[in-house]
Amino acid sequence: MPEIIFIQADGTRRPATAQDGESVMRAALSNDVEGIVAECGGAAACATCHVFVDDPRVPPVTPIEDEMLEATAVPREPGSRLGCQIFVSRELEGLEVRLPETQL
Amino acid sequence: MSAGVVVLGAGQAGFQLAASLREGGYADPITLVGEEAEPPYQRPPLSKVFLKGGDGPESLSFRPPSFFERHGIALRLATRAMRIDREAARVLTEPGGWLSYDRLVLATGARNRPLALPGAALENVVALRGAEDGLALRAALARSRRVVIIGGGFLGLEVASSARAVGAEVTVIEAGERLMGRAVSPAVSRHFLEYHRSRGVVVELGQTISAILGEARAEGVTTTEDRDIPADLIVVAVGVVPNTELAEAAGLAVDRGIIVDHALRTSHPRIHAIGDCARFPSAHGGGLTRLESVQNAVDQARCAAADILGKPQPYEAVPWFWSDQGERLQIAGLTADAEETVTQGGPEAFSVYCFRNGVLIGAESVNRPADHVKARRMLAGGERPQRAAFAS
Numbered sequence: 009m010p011e012i013i014f015i016q017a018d019g020t021r022r023p024a025t026a027q028d029g030e031s032v033m034r035a036a037l038s039n040d041v042e043g044i045v046a047e048c049g050g051a052a053a054c055a056t057c058h059v060f061v062d063d064p065r066v067p068p069v070t071p072i073e074d075e076m077l078e079a080t081a082v083p084r085e086p087g088s089r090l091g092c093q094i095f096v097s098r099e100l101e102g103l104e105v106r107l108p109e110t111q112l
Numbered sequence: 113m114s115a116g117v118v119v120l121g122a123g124q125a126g127f128q129l130a131a132s133l134r135e136g137g138y139a140d141p142i143t144l145v146g147e148e149a150e151p152p153y154q155r156p157p158l159s160k161v162f163l164k165g166g167d168g169p170e171s172l173s174f175r176p177p178s179f180f181e182r183h184g185i186a187l188r189l190a191t192r193a194m195r196i197d198r199e200a201a202r203v204l205t206e207p208g209g210w211l212s213y214d215r216l217v218l219a220t221g222a223r224n225r226p227l228a229l230p231g232a233a234l235e236n237v238v239a240l241r242g243a244e245d246g247l248a249l250r251a252a253l254a255r256s257r258r259v260v261i262i263g264g265g266f267l268g269l270e271v272a273s274s275a276r277a278v279g280a281e282v283t284v285i286e287a288g289e290r291l292m293g294r295a296v297s298p299a300v301s302r303h304f305l306e307y308h309r310s311r312g313v314v315v316e317l318g319q320t321i322s323a324i325l326g327e328a329r330a331e332g333v334t335t336t337e338d339r340d341i342p343a344d345l346i347v348v349a350v351g352v353v354p355n356t357e358l359a360e361a362a363g364l365a366v367d368r369g370i371i372v373d374h375a376l377r378t379s380h381p382r383i384h385a386i387g388d389c390a391r392f393p394s395a396h397g398g399g400l401t402r403l404e405s406v407q408n409a410v411d412q413a414r415c416a417a418a419d420i421l422g423k424p425q426p427y428e429a430v431p432w433f434w435s436d437q438g439e440r441l442q443i444a445g446l447t448a449d450a451e452e453t454v455t456q457g458g459p460e461a462f463s464v465y466c467f468r469n470g471v472l473i474g475a476e477s478v479n480r481p482a483d484h485v486k487a488r489r490m491l492a493g494g495e496r497p498q499r500a501a502f503a504s
């Protein structure tokens with residue numbers, strides 16, 4: 009099972025084991041990582057699983073995700089993503105996921 | 113030490129209330145009482161991805177057990193609340209006996225409206241509410257070829273879309289003249305009618321069911337036009353009724369929901385009600401309103417938590433909804449009372465802006481998330497946009 013690393017807004021690093029095929033959002037919740045709200049449960053409908061990733065292995069933003077990223081609580085940045093739209097696999101081993109100050 | 117907060121109902125609202133109390137620094141005990149055996153979980157995926165996939169209920173849980181331990185939130189699962197004793201500030205639970213509270217929060221949700229028809233109790237006549245229902249429906253879909261869905265609202269249509277995706281022949285029977293008639297404008301109803309029909313779903317409008325056919329198992333339905341539609345699975349999705357019995361028995365004001373004020377307090381000052389079971393004065397039109405949505409459950413939980421923490425604020429959050437039926441529908445605001453609409457966009461992706469007294473009250477967006485996001489911002493602002501600002 010791939011390991012990814014969540015980095016809190018204060019810099020704290022928190023490695024987490026993800027199920028193969030699980031979203032970054034689910035991986036945060038199931039590892040009890042703070043900083044993800046995920047109101048809509050993974051439907052790309054609420055933008056409260058906002059994360060920052062800067063890793064060329066991650067597939068690009070989809071059109072729906074792109075539009076919902078305009079609804080994030082902290083301003084969108086070039087690496088902004090919805091955690092529910094990134095699916096973890098062995099190819100993403102060691103992925104670093106930064107969390108924003110707030111989701112609301 | 114205070115007896116703390118007891119929450120009846122461990123769904124989206126109850127879970128969020130407990131989490132928000134701890135986030136806000138609440139230090140006394142919190143007990144979350146839920147009838148289901150599962151730890152708190154998300155319901156929306158049940159009609160969508162959960163039906164099509166192979167994941168178990170654990171894939172739906174809000175947080176792992178460590179979260180509840182770390183935050184000192186006691187879970188009393190598979191536990192039913194039998195009675196509220198207001199005088200003694202305690203709740204009778206089964207199993208578990210009496211549970212004292214300082215503050216009580218009713219997050220009792222809603223249950224499916226039963227179908228009062230002969231044959232409704234046959235085993236292949238099912239409804240969807242909890243994770244157990246989801247598992248049962250998924251298994252039933254896998255061995256069924258012809259599915260009849262009674263009710264063309266959000267839930268019925270989401271199940272229709274999922275059932276079609278796993279290869280079933282699907283008929284949706286809706287009593288109203290259009291789909292999702294209580295929730296969306298005619299243009300959106302029309303779009304989804306065409307969409308579902310284009311995917312091979314048979315949609316019968318203006319039809320009701322007079323009987324469910326079959327002896328041991330349901331074999332179909334008879335419509336009020338005396339037409340028989342064969343089926344090996346029947347899904348009932350005709351709305352919900354709020355769970356208000358406990359509140360009513362405790363002498364709280366109840367009228368099609370547990371009546372609450374702007375801070376979500378019931379007629380008894382130590383008892384709040386939130387989520388699907390609460391009828392509240394809406395800041396977004398429509399007077400006393402009861403909403404069944406994730407947004408309402410979550411935001412009311414936050415609002416009630418703030419009140420319990422001594423920082424009351426009126427409940428004014430903008431309502432929003434979504435439904436994934438293969439096409440993506442997102443609604444901001446309450447649009448049922450619209451007098452006028454303006455549609456922007458093309459046939460595949462558009463938004464219907466809804467106005468009352470010349471002022472924006474909501475927007476229904478089909479495959480246009482950006483419009484939805486903007487509409488939510490507009491409705492949250494002090495100054496509502498005028499009709500004149502929207503080009504047709």
